[in-house]
Amino acid sequence: MIRVLIVDDEVLVRAGFRMILQAADDIEIVAEASDGKEAVDAVLKHWPDVVLMDVRMSGMDGLRALQEISRLPKAPKVIMLTTFDLDDYVHTALRAGASGFLLKDTSPHDLMSAVRTVAAGSAMLSPTVTKRLIDEFAGREPGRTRQAREQLATLTGREMDVLNGVADGLSNAEIAKQLSMSEATVKAHVSRTLTKLGLANRVQAAMVARDAAGW
Template structure:
């Protein structure tokens, strides 16, 4: 990582969850909890006030839920990223969070070290916790009936053939190293292509690139 301290807001309606995360992060000099919120509305207000690097966002909260809070936060700034807390196997709201602009996902019972690493990954702009998680999450997202309600497909005008190849492999959930191996190019070249895709497609992170790859039909959901 870098020497930069990641400023974090914890948004969860359970005080014990917030307290546990705060204690966990207190021992990590690279993370600084700059605020806590018990509702989605409070999370939005706090994000506006303190401009954190990452909001760790619960989905189910009273009043405004985590999905709407995520949508409002990500619509206002590219500087703050949202990392959603979810029970992956049974929480249908996670798909709404994807559309709202969430940059990554945490499972509440995952290893504590993995939680810290995930926060730092999202803060760095990578937007992925693990390719395997992304593959499963996005494949299920893309196969859901609600997908028909997505906006009209984007065009790929202005994207080179190589960038299209990279986007396709990102959509399949491959890491930079895996893409480099697949295309016989360097990891640095892959990173450069991904950075250009961010700019050309107006994407915040790799999670959104995966969604775009599905919307464009570059990657087909499982049947």
């Protein structure tokens, strides 16, 4: 059973997410919270597997709560929710270790899929949204290009080929087809790349690749 905490300052939004997720046999809602402070307290009390958290809330916002939750031992996976598909808060959240990013108008099927995907240890960001976020924000900080190139120097040529596909917003299946590899091999390359670079998910890896290219 996947244990979920829902965090949003709007009661109706929380109720909507609860109704959708409770329909799944493998998902349990363990608590709700209306701001970041309540979210941190709820995590410490219930230790959920996944936190669905709004980016913008009164009081402690989702980003600050994410930063506090990420520092906890055995921290849960966090999916950030927003009405904005390109947002500085979202970019910062991804760099801080968020495992997913979803718009609030995401379909019920995709919401359930996101929770399951993130609980299983993968990042949940559609390739289209991944590419738009990276295109919009990568390379803005001074010195990031040099730092990123130093990080990527540890990768093999094949790992770089796979990483470039990730940076283009491709799924593992699309990368496998492009490079004439099995999907399992691509997944293994992505996993090794994340370990070598010390990153939490493929979105962060894609941002490093874009930074290195100076995009």
